[in-house]
Amino acid sequence: NAGVTQTPKFRILKIGQSMTLQCAQDMNHNYMYWYRQDPGMGLKLIYYSVGAGITDKGEVPNGYNVSRSTTEDFPLRLELAAPSQTSVYFCASQGIGNTIYFGEGSWLTVV
Amino acid sequence: DQQVKQNSPSLSVQEGRISILNCDYTNSMFDYFLWYKKYPAEGPTFLISISSIKDKNEDGRFTVFLNKSAKHLSLHIVPSQPGDSAVYFCAAYNAGNMLTFGGGTRLMVKP
Numbered sequence: 001n002a003g004v005t006q007t008p009k010f011r012i013l014k015i016g017q018s019m020t021l022q023c024a025q026d027m028n029h030n031y032m033y034w035y036r037q038d039p040g041m042g043l044k045l046i047y048y049s050v051g052a053g054i055t056d057k058g059e060v061p062n063g064y065n066v067s068r069s070t071t072e073d074f075p076l077r078l079e080l081a082a083p084s085q086t087s088v089y090f091c092a093s094q095g096i097g098n099t100i101y102f103g104e105g106s107w108l109t110v111v
Numbered sequence: 112d113q114q115v116k117q118n119s120p121s122l123s124v125q126e127g128r129i130s131i132l133n134c135d136y137t138n139s140m141f142d143y144f145l146w147y148k149k150y151p152a153e154g155p156t157f158l159i160s161i162s163s164i165k166d167k168n169e170d171g172r173f174t175v176f177l178n179k180s181a182k183h184l185s186l187h188i189v190p191s192q193p194g195d196s197a198v199y200f201c202a203a204y205n206a207g208n209m210l211t212f213g214g215g216t217r218l219m220v221k222p
Binding site: 004033035040041042043044045048058090099100101102103 | 115117120143145147152153154155156157160200204209210212213214215
């Protein structure tokens with residue numbers, strides 16, 4: 001039972017590089033989310049999607065882009081990585097009901 | 112403007128005693144509240160939830176209390192066990208159906 005799968009688990013980027021964090025869910029959930037968690041802080045919503053082809057900004061979208069071409073996949077793109085984007089990133093999905101299910105997280109360091 | 116606040120960053124409790132984790136919110140439009148538990152290097156996992164039409168929800172050792180007039184909810188764990196040591200996040204739904212998280216409380220249960 002895979003649930004929400006994120007890759008990579010760990011990544012070190014140089015300033016100015018770009019990368020994509022992958023997220024896939026196998027629960028046929030319509031809603032998907034990307035959060036970041038900084039040390040000692042709560043989870044901040046970056047982007048979310050209510051279904052394939054529909055995305056919207058969350059609380060902290062600057063420096064990121066997303067796409068939702070299928071129900072299963074919701075990749076997060078970092079363009080021109082900056083040290084401020086060093087964080088732990090969590091992808092999540094939500095079906096019918098109010099419970100959100102999280103992936104295991106992706107640890108990103110920008111140096 | 113933090114709409115969901117967990118004012119205690121950490122809490123230490125003896126095994127077998129009660130753990131009480133608190134959460135305050137400011138948005139009166141929140142109508143559903145959840146608690147998530149997070150172990151290091153893992154994604155948050157859903158623990159328990161409560162609708163605003165209730166003031167208490169119980170699931171085994173975990174009970175969530177909601178005081179709407181005070182805009183306050185609490186999570187009670189009794190008896191506390193060392194395996195309960197984790198970071199606990201409270202979260203609330205706003206009218207836009209996005210989950211807003213508190214900053215988390217690190218619970219340490221001492222054997």
